[in-house]
Amino acid sequence: MASKERIQRLKDENRINILNAALQIVKDDGWQALSMRKIADIIEYTAPMIYEYFPGKEAILIELSNLGFRKLARRMKEAKEKEFTLPNQLEAMWLAYWDFAFENKEFYQIMYGVGMQCCEKQKSAQCNETIGYLVSEVIREIMASQYPSEELICRKYYTYWSIIHGLISINLVSLDVRDETNRHILKDAIHGITRSLVD
């Protein structure tokens, strides 16, 4: 009856192969390019076979997403354990988070549904300029007495933008933060950064 186990092992292997194939496609050509038939091609089966292992494409994506979360959590835990003061632990964890996002772009994208594009790059950079200009103008004026470098103004702008865009994004993928909490974070952050401009 060891054959049962052998068969189970083969099934497990197939499951893993499917996930690996999916990941490979995504790494090579982006999420847009992922399709059941392409996965099947790589593992040298036909598409319907995949449905014996996953109820659908969505399930594969969810599985990969969960894999990403586990991976990220592990890295953050490791980063924490290398430090001994609490503030250093905090910094190390967030830096690990940062590094994970760029080293595992595909994972991060599916985990938080960011940049699952529809219209390739470009324009954003163009169209954002208006908004960036609008805000930077005011930052420049506030800091005028300190003769700030353009780089510093730019940094302050991105600091504002990051936290607001970040909080919006978190809400849009609906991890339902309390409304009052949002408002609190938002105001605190804006005031905190604004204060950092003048002193």
Place this chain on the structure above:
Amino acid sequence: MASKERIQRLKDENRINILNAALQIVKDDGWQALSMRKIADIIEYTAPMIYEYFPGKEAILIELSNLGFRKLARRMKEAKEKEFTLPNQLEAMWLAYWDFAFENKEFYQIMYGVGMQCCEKQKSAQCNETIGYLVSEVIREIMASQYPSEELICRKYYTYWSIIHGLISINLVSLDVRDETNRHILKDAIHGITRSLVD
């Protein structure tokens, strides 16, 4: 020769109808549901007719995205003009940005490619818990002497997370921020928030 103008007007109207139809579909059923044939249905034409007005689906999305950017810029400008001190202007602009994002979810999503899902909600909330727990633990310890409420800890956690996730997102949709700028913002933000925990 006024007929030329009449015809041009009709063409312009069709263009606008296409964009409006697209927007309506998206508002009703999300970006996933948008298709050329559905647009055609609404404006009571057949799908290929759309290609007389737009080179493809992507072009429609880009147009809508640009429309969103103009709308957002206008709202921020208006918000600014209602205030007279610089810090108030800054706050008003960012609050306008915030409100725009939620009142025009569909626009914001396509403008910054956020939450163009692939796997509906749920999981994120579940899987993020590990990470949230991991970080909150450390925050709680740092703040221990102040007996912070769970709500406050949660807020601090989201503050960290927002700015880091925001900065990552901005980079992932590739508005290429300089690498050194990123690092600078990241460190500043982390230290700033950490400092806010202890005093």
Place this chain on the structure above:
DNA sequence: CACCTTTGCCTAACACTGTTAAATTGATTA
């Protein structure tokens, strides 16, 4: 008015997508 050209739109099709039902194959069991 008749002719020709252009324009606007549609039909039909292609190559893809996710997914399902049915048939087929091959191995396991009786």
Place this chain on the structure above:
DNA sequence: TAATCAATTTAACAGTGTTAGGCAAAGGTG
């Protein structure tokens, strides 16, 4: 050997974006 059962494939459906070709009405010209 015969029957059963699991794994996999074939064929199909309904949907997607997109393109080529045709048709009919409108425009301009003799």
